[in-house]
Structure formats: structure tokens, C-alpha cells
Amino acid sequence: MSSSTITRATVTRRGDRVFSGLSRGAGIAILVILAGVATFLFVEGRAGIFGDTEEMSGSDSFLQYVGPLVFGTVFAATLALLFAAPLAVAVALYISHYAPRRLAQTLGYIIDLLAAIPSVVFGIWGITVLAPLLTDNIYPWLNANLDFIPFFSGTVSTSGRSMLTAGLVLAVMILPIVTAISREVFLQTPRLHEEASLALGATRWEMIRQAVLPYGRSGVISGAMLGLGRALGETMAVTIILSPSDGYFWSVLTNQNSNTIASNIALKFPEAYGLDVNRLIATGLVLFAITFIVNALARRIANAGFSGADG
Amino acid sequence: MRFHTKRALAITAVASLLFAACGGDDDTADAPAPADEPASTDAPADEPAPAPAAELSGTLIGAGASSQAAAMQGWQAGFQAAAPGVTVEYDPIGSGGGRKQFLGGGSDFAGSDAALKDEEWESSKEVCAGDLGAINLPHYISPIAVPYNLPSLDGTTLNLSPEVIAGIFANEITNWSDAAIAADNPGVDLPDLAINPVHRADESGTTENFTDYMAQAAPDVWTYGAIEAWDADGPGGGEGAPQTSGVVAAVAAGEGSIGYADASQIGDLPAAAVGVAGSFVEFSPEAAGRIVDASERTGGRNDYDFAIEVNRTPDSADTYPIALVSYHIVCLEYADQETVDLVKAFMTYVSSDEGQAASAASAGSAPISPEVQAEIAESIAAISVAG
Numbered sequence: 269m270s271s272s273t274i275t276r277a278t279v280t281r282r283g284d285r286v287f288s289g290l291s292r293g294a295g296i297a298i299l300v301i302l303a304g305v306a307t308f309l310f311v312e313g314r315a316g317i318f319g320d321t322e323e324m325s326g327s328d329s330f331l332q333y334v335g336p337l338v339f340g341t342v343f344a345a346t347l348a349l350l351f352a353a354p355l356a357v358a359v360a361l362y363i364s365h366y367a368p369r370r371l372a373q374t375l376g377y378i379i380d381l382l383a384a385i386p387s388v389v390f391g392i393w394g395i396t397v398l399a400p401l402l403t404d405n406i407y408p409w410l411n412a413n414l415d416f417i418p419f420f421s422g423t424v425s426t427s428g429r430s431m432l433t434a435g436l437v438l439a440v441m442i443l444p445i446v447t448a449i450s451r452e453v454f455l456q457t458p459r460l461h462e463e464a465s466l467a468l469g470a471t472r473w474e475m476i477r478q479a480v481l482p483y484g485r486s487g488v489i490s491g492a493m494l495g496l497g498r499a500l501g502e503t504m505a506v507t508i509i510l511s512p513s514d515g516y517f518w519s520v521l522t523n524q525n526s527n528t529i530a531s532n533i534a535l536k537f538p539e540a541y542g543l544d545v546n547r548l549i550a551t552g553l554v555l556f557a558i559t560f561i562v563n564a565l566a567r568r569i570a571n572a573g574f575s576g577a578d579g
Numbered sequence: 580m581r582f583h584t585k586r587a588l589a590i591t592a593v594a595s596l597l598f599a600a601c602g603g604d605d606d607t608a609d610a611p612a613p614a615d616e617p618a619s620t621d622a623p624a625d626e627p628a629p630a631p632a633a634e635l636s637g638t639l640i641g642a643g644a645s646s647q648a649a650a651m652q653g654w655q656a657g658f659q660a661a662a663p664g665v666t667v668e669y670d671p672i673g674s675g676g677g678r679k680q681f682l683g684g685g686s687d688f689a690g691s692d693a694a695l696k697d698e699e700w701e702s703s704k705e706v707c708a709g710d711l712g713a714i715n716l717p718h719y720i721s722p723i724a725v726p727y728n729l730p731s732l733d734g735t736t737l738n739l740s741p742e743v744i745a746g747i748f749a750n751e752i753t754n755w756s757d758a759a760i761a762a763d764n765p766g767v768d769l770p771d772l773a774i775n776p777v778h779r780a781d782e783s784g785t786t787e788n789f790t791d792y793m794a795q796a797a798p799d800v801w802t803y804g805a806i807e808a809w810d811a812d813g814p815g816g817g818e819g820a821p822q823t824s825g826v827v828a829a830v831a832a833g834e835g836s837i838g839y840a841d842a843s844q845i846g847d848l849p850a851a852a853v854g855v856a857g858s859f860v861e862f863s864p865e866a867a868g869r870i871v872d873a874s875e876r877t878g879g880r881n882d883y884d885f886a887i888e889v890n891r892t893p894d895s896a897d898t899y900p901i902a903l904v905s906y907h908i909v910c911l912e913y914a915d916q917e918t919v920d921l922v923k924a925f926m927t928y929v930s931s932d933e934g935q936a937a938s939a940a941s942a943g944s945a946p947i948s949p950e951v952q953a954e955i956a957e958s959i960a961a962i963s964v965a966g
Contacts, residue, residue, distance in 0.1 A: 325782065325808045400832065426775045426833025429818065511818040511829070512780050514810035523775065523818035535821055538645065539782040539807075541675040 309553040316546030323543045334551050339516050340431075340526030341555065344506065345499035347435030347520070352442045353492045359443075360450035360488075365476060376451065383444035391508030394437035399428030399509065407432070407521050422522040429511040432520035437505050442495035449494065453487030454480050486569050493566030497559050506531040529555040636664030639921045643669075643677020643690030644905050646784050647719050651690070653941030658928050667925060674784060674905075681713070681908055682706055687918055688926075689908040690719075692784035694877070694886030708965030709912030715886040716955055718929050719905040719938060720945040722867035723789055726848035727837040728830050729755065731770045736861060738763040740854035741796030741892075747837060748776050748793065749801055750816040755835060763854070770835075777829045777838035778809045780819030788889075788903040789839045795891035796854075796900065839901070842867070843943020858896040866899035867945035873898050883911060883958040902945060912965040923962050930955045 317330045359379065363372045407424045414420040424430075461479040470478060512527035512535070527535070529551045537548055641651075648671035655667050672680070674691040678699060681689035684706045694715040695703060703713035725744065727737060739747075743759050746752035752759055756771045779786045790813070791805035806812040809819065818836070820829040823844045830838040830848060842850065842862050852859035860866055873893035877886045891900045907926060913919045928934045935946040947955070 325811050328811070395828070403833075423773060425818065426773075426836055427818065427829045428832070429820070429829065507821055508825070511820060512810065513815055513819060515815065524816065527780075535781040536808075539673040539675075541673060541679060 306553075306556065309549060309556055312546055313550030313553040314546070315543060316548065316550035319543045319546060324547055325544055330547065330550065333547065334529075334554055336514060336516055336526045337529045337532050337551055338554060338558070340512075341500055341528040341530070341558065343526065344431060344434050344438060344510075344528050345496050347431065348438030348442055348499040349492060349496050351436060351439035352446055352495055353488075355439075356443055356446035356491070356495075357450050357488055359447050360454055361476060361480070363447075363451050364454040365472070365480065376448075379444050379447050382440065383448075386504075387441060387502055388504040388508070390437055390441055391505035394433060394505060394509045395429065398437060399433050401428075402433060402436075403428035411521055418518045419520050422519040422524070424521045425511065425523040427511075427523070429509055429523060430521050431510065431517070431525045434506050434510045434525075435520070437509060438499045438502055441502060441505065442498050445498060446488075446491045446495040449491030450484065450488045453484035453491075456487075457483045490566040490570035493562055493569065497562045497566070500528075500559050500562065501530055501555065502528075503530040503534050507534045633662060634664070635662050635920055635924055637917055637921050638666045638668060639688070639918075639925055640686045641667065641669045641677075641688045641690060641907075642672050642680045642686045643908075644674040644692045644784060645671035646674075646692055646721060646903060647671070647690040647905050647942075649942035650719050650721075650938035650944055653937035654925075654929050654934055656941075657934060657937040658925055661928060662924060665921060665924070678908065687909070687913075687922060690905060691715075691908055692787065692903060692905045694906055695908055700880055703908075703910070707910035707912055708914040711881055711911040713908050713910050714881070714884045714958055715906040715908055716926060716930070716958060717871050717885055717887060717904050717947065717951070718907045718926075718934075718955075719903075719942075720868055720870065720947060721785075721903040721905065721942065722842040722862055722864065722899060722945050723785055723792075723839055723901045723903060724842035724845050724850035724862050725837065725839050725853065725901070726827065726830050726845040726850050728834055728848065729770065729772075730834060732767065732849075734849075735764075735767055736849060737767070737851045738854065738859040739851040741793065742800050744851075744853070745793040745797035745801035747774055748778070748817070749803075749814045750776070751800065763859075772835040775833050775836040776817040777820055777826050777836050778813075778817050779823075779826060780809070780821050782807045784903050784905070785823065785839065785841060789901060791889065792891045792901045841903075841943065853899065853901060855892070855898060855900055856894055856896045860896055860899050862899050864939065864943075864945040866897055867902045868948055869893070869895075869898040870900060870902050870945075871904060871951045872948050874904075881911070883961045885955060885958055909962065911961060912963055914965060916964050919962055919964050923959055926959045926962075927956070930959070 316324075321329060359375070363375050367375060403424070403426065407428065407430070410420045411422075411424045415422075457480045461483065462475055465475040465479045466472075506528050510525050510527060510531060511523040512532070513524045515524075515526065517524045517526050533548050533552060536544070540548055648669070651667075651669040651671070655669070658665065658667055669690065670677075671690075674693055677686070677689040678691050678695065680686050682699060682702050695713060700712050704710050707713055725739065729737070737760075739760070740763050743752060743763060746759060753774055754771065755769045755774055761767075761769055784807070786809055787805050787807045790801065790803065793801035794804050803813050809817075818829055818833075820826045820838075823840045826838045826840045827845055827848065830836040830840075831846070837851075850862050852861040854860075870889060870893070871887060873895070874887040874890040876884070877888050878884070880886075886906070887904065889902075889904055893900055907929065909922050909926060913922065929938075930947065930952055932946075932952075935944070938944045939946060
């Protein structure tokens with residue numbers, strides 16, 4: 269970007285005006301849509317937050333109602349990120365620095381393909397394939413040997429519809445985003461950094477540690493945040509897989525789980541009416557806020573130090 | 580490259596925002612626009628003879644219980660054959676929404692798992708012509724089975740008394756080898772296995788009827804009353820699963836599970852025989868259909884109203900007590916002859932043997948008994964033009 273000193277051309281043709289108008293319009297449209305959604309959530313949700321709880325099913329206050337849902341949402345998304353991020357970084361490194369070129373390309377396509385599978389398909393796969401597999405083989409072992417850790421205590425769900433299953437399926441779903449972004453930033457590592465590292469006698473792993481990872485760190489983090497954003501809002505897969513209960517539950521193996529906001533809306537909306545609808549919309553507003561914060565965070569990290577190995 | 584990444588970031592950021600924004604994946608089917616009721620009241624003053632169904636034409640608009648959605652498809656198809664000129668629309672927006680829409684004048688009839696409440700009946704006098712208000716017709720009986728997953732029983736049907744069922748779902752009986760279960764099933768080798776009670780995670784009329792059964796038949800054990808939302812108002816615990824299909828799948832997936840679901844949807848799972856009047860009744864459509872006969876009308880409104888207080892503790896052991904009774908709510912008086920004819924023709928069809936067979940085929944419902952049919956026919960005959 270060192271060539272930005274060129275004086276700005278004053279000549280404009282019709283094409284310039286049309287294009288700048290179009291792009292400005294698109295930019296404004298996005299803002300209008302976003303503002304429209306936010307306004308809708310706020311206007312419709314207000315009655316759900318401040319309305320008479322006597323008229324809603326369950327007489328909790330809004331905070332009592334939304335608390336477990338926020339917990340469940342963040343818990344499921346965090347679990348997903350915990351599984352997906354290391355795997356995504358490893359896959360991205362393999363594609364960018366280890367795999368032969370042809371294989372790397374194929375692998376990249378396959379990972380991208382994962383992003384194209386509808387979430388309801390992931391949900392059905394999770395409930396019919398993954399859940400029984402884990403219930404038969406992994407969960408009882410975890411429960412028997414690690415139940416001193418609160419996460420693995422309790423009675424193992426017989427159908428496998430637990431928080432851990434949901435987290436794992438979400439992990440598979442966010443893998444493509446995190447991998448794609450990590451791969452892009454790893455590929456951007458300046459050739460000179462890598463060669464300098466190798467010239468100093470570093471092995472390939474040492475070179476990656478010294479040159480590639482520091483350079484790509486902020487990119488990986490922002491990719492992970494975007495994955496987190498996706499996991500927070502995921503609906504169908506969680507609705508199908510998770511066995512929800514009311515309250516806060518740390519254990520990831522039982523059939524007692526805090527539901528997520530999106531999944532709760534999908535479950536309750538079809539039969540809800542009156543103030544219950546407003547309350548569901550209000551939880552949507554909360555999810556909107558959480559996602560917004562996560563994305564803002566990602567944007568900040570991405571902008572902070574993209575261009576080079578900081579530190 | 581740098582540009583690429585930034586662009587990718589921007590795109591994914593926007594995309595994830597959008598994902599979040601449309602978090603609720605459900606298509607909120609918009610309620611149909613309120614029917615424009617022709618305000619003209621040029622109906623003849625004398626009692627007109629009911630027109631034969633085949634000569635009728637027009638559109639009948641209903642909305643309400645999603646439990647009736649499958650049955651309604653059967654009725655729509657059957658009625659279409661009898662009255663080719665009539666279109667019956669039904670929007671399964673839920674019982675509460677259906678009653679609300681009916682009371683707001685947005686539909687000709689409502690489908691509802693619960694009869695009109697007293698205050699709703701009062702407000703029905705405003706939307707219906709005349710001052711007689713609306714009536715409830717119990718047209719749809721959907722038996723609820725209690726399926727379980729215990730392969731070791733090998734075909735033996737489990738007997739469960741109301742107290743045991745309530746104990747299981749209130750998380751008080753937690754193992755299949757419990758003495759209370761053994762007492763109901765002498766000679767059956769019950770496994771030492773944890774019980775996994777499965778309930779509906781979404782709000783549902785099935786849950787409401789099942790909990791109403793437990794509240795009536797075992798009030799000492801089930802102290803939560805009749806509830807629609809399990810987690811908000813119930814005992815908690817157990818496994819939650821979305822929709823009937825989710826409950827059935829969850830029961831089928833885990834050995835030791837037990838649930839409650841629309842009897843026509845449980846597939847190959849065995850269903851428990853339920854304790855009634857000192858013995859145990861296995862589910863059958865006929866046994867479930869007798870529930871309306873065994874129940875008292877709530878009464879107090881007018882002679883044609885057929886709202887019932889479903890009696891979950893019948894005196895005779897040939898009645899299966901766990902069933903969802905769903906109503907059609909119609910006005911006793913409409914403003915115009917056309918609507919009266921349409922409503923009468925459709926309701927007559929639905930309560931006929933033919934109509935009940937159609938819903939049995941499409942939704943697995945239980946037939947209403949001939950005695951109840953005769954009583955309903957009287958109510959339908961009373962529907963008329965105001966004035």
C-alpha cells in the first residue's frame with residue numbers, strides 16, 4: 269500500500285458515478301436491514317422483558333428465563349470452539365505448509381464443502397450416527413473414569429442427546445470457517461520470514477512456530493471468533509440433538525442441559541402466543557447482542573495487527 | 580492476498596450476523612388475512628332447508644390446533660369429494676392462536692385442544708351473530724400411548740398404574756426394578772435399569788393432556804397439575820425431545836426409556852397397559868373413543884355446547900383414559916346463510932362415520948361413539964342465521 273501517494277483522478281465518467289452509487293446503496297441497504305432487524309427485536313421484545321410475567325408460561329422474571337439460555341448458548345459455542353479451533357489450525361497448517369500442492373487443493377475443497385451442508389442434515393447425522401456411537405463407546409468411559417470432574421459427572425444420557433454431542437456437531441459445523449481463514453493467513457506469511465527462519469537452522473516445525481504462527485495469530489483468532497458467532501446462532505442442529513431442561517447444568521453427558529437461545533426459540537415459537545412470543549423475541553434480542561459483541565471483538569482483533577508478526 | 584482475506588472476513592462477518600439475526604429457523608406461517616365476511620344480512624327469515632353438500636360453494640376458513648393438522652388433511656380431502664365447490668382452509672397456528680383468531684373474527688371456526696374459557700365464551704358473543712356465543716364440538720380424539728423401551732421384557736406388555744406413571748415422570752420412581760412397578764406386574768422379570776423418562780421439549784397439547792391425566796388419576800404423586808410446558812412448570816428432570824417424532828426417537832434410542840406420544844406415531848415400540856378401575860387397559864381406538872362418553876359436559880352456557888371435563892378415571896375398565904380431545908369451535912349463529920350452510924355441512928361431515936374414518940386414516944385418531952355422534956348432530960342442527 270506504499271503507492272497511495274498518487275494524486276486522486278478528478279476525471280469521472282458515468283460508469284464511476286453509477287458504480288459508486290450502487291456500492292453506496294448496497295452499503296446503506298446493509299445498515300438499513302440490520303437496523304430494521306434490531307428495531308423489530310427491540311420493539312417486539314420490550315413487552316417480553318417488561319411485561320407481566322403472570323401472563324407468560326412459567327412465572328420467572330425475564331432474567332431468570334434468559335439466564336440459563338445465555339449460559340447454554342455460550343457453553344455450547346465454547347465447547348464447539350474448543351474442539352474446532354485446534355483442529356482447524358492443524359488442518360490449515362497441513363494444507364498451507366505440509367501437504368503436496370494437489371492434495372492441499374483437494375482437501376481445501378472438501379473442507380469448504382462441509383460449510384455447504386445444511387445444519388438440519390448435521391443435526392440428523394448427529395442424532396442418528398454420532399450420538400449412538402458416543403453413547404456406546406465414549407461417554408460411559410468418560411463417566412466411569414473422569415467423574416471427579418464436574419463436566420463428566422451425573423447419569424449418562426441413554427440416547428446421547430447431551431451437551432457434548434451438541435458441542436461436537438457444532439464443532440464440525442464451524443470447522444470450515446475457522447480453517448478457511450486460518451489457511452488464508454498462514455499462506456500470507458512472508459516468504460522472507462520463513463526462509464530467514466530456515467536459514468538460521470530452524471526445522472520446519474520451528475519455522476512454523478517462529479514465523480507462521482505469530483504472523484497468523486490475529487487472523488486465527490478472528491476466524492475463531494467468526495466460528496463462535498456461527499455456533500452461537502446455530503438452531504436446527506441443536507434443536508434436534510440437545511435434550512433441554514430449565515436451569516444451569518455443567519455436566520456435558522447427561523440429559524439435563526441448558527438450552528441455547530436459538531434452539532429454544534425454534535422449539536417454543538410454533539405454539540407460543542401472547543406475551544410468550546414477545547419474550548421469545550426478547551431472547552432473540554439478547555442473542556443478537558451477544559453475536560454483535562463477538563463480531564465486534566473479532567473485527568477489532570483482525571484490525572489490530574493483521575499486517576505482520578507483532579511482538 | 581491481503582485484500583482477499585479481508586474480503587473473506589467481511590463476508591463471513593456479515594454472514595454470521597445474518598445467521599444470528601434469523602436464529603429462529605421456523606417459518607412463521609402468516610395467519611391468513613381475515614375473511615371478508617359479507618356484511619349483507621339478506622337471509623330469509625323463515626327456516627331454510629339445509630342445502631345438499633354437493634351444491635354448496637364457498638370457502639370455509641379455520642385456524643388453530645396443530646394437533647388436528649393431519650386429521651384436517653383427511654377431512655379436507657374427504658369433504659372435497661362430497662362438496663367439490665367448497666374449499667376448507669385450515670391454518671395450524673396452535674390452539675391459543677386459533678381461538679384468538681376466531682374471537683377476533685378472522686376465521687369461521689377454530690380448532691382447539693382446550694374448550695373456550697368462560698371469558699372467551701363471553702367475548703365470542705361479540706364476534707358471533709346473535710347473543711348465543713360459540714359452542715365447542717369434540718370432534719377429534721387422539722389417544723396418547725405410553726411407549727417404553729425394555730427389550731428384556733420380550734413382548735410382555737407392561738402394566739402401569741396411574742401412581743406408577745406419575746411417579747416415573749415426577750422422578751420419584753427411578754429404576755425399573757422398583758417395588759411399585761413389580762407390584763403391577765407379577766411374574767415379570769423387571770431389569771435393574773435406570774428409568775429415562777422422555778417428555779416433549781416444546782409446548783404441546785399432548786403434554787397438557789398427559790399431565791392432566793396424571794393430575795386427575797394420581798393427584799398425590801403428580802402435584803404439578805395439567806401443564807403445557809414441562810420445564811417451566813413441571814418437575815424438570817428426564818430427557819426433553821422436540822415434537823412427537825423426537826420423543827419416539829429418543830425412547831427408541833435409549834434402553835430403559837419411557838415416554839408419551841400420539842398413539843399412531845409410536846411405530847414398533849410397545850405401549851404400556853394403563854390402570855383403570857382396578858384393572859389394566861391396553862390402548863385401542865375404541866377404548867380411547869369412549870373417553871368422551873365417560874366425561875361430563877361442563878355445561879352452564881347453553882344446551883348445545885359440548886365442552887367436556889375429560890374424565891381420566893372412568894368407572895369401567897373398557898375405557899382408555901389418556902387421550903387428547905380436540906374441539907372445533909363454531910358460532911351457534913352466523914350472520915349469513917352461506918356460512919351457516921358451509922359450517923353445518925363441514926361439521927356434519929367431520930362428525931359422521933365417514934369423517935371419523937378419514938381422520939383415523941390420516942391421523943390415527945379414535946372414533947367418537949355413536950351416542951356422542953347423535954348428541955353432536957343435535958348441536959350442529961341448531962346452528963342457524965341470527966335473527
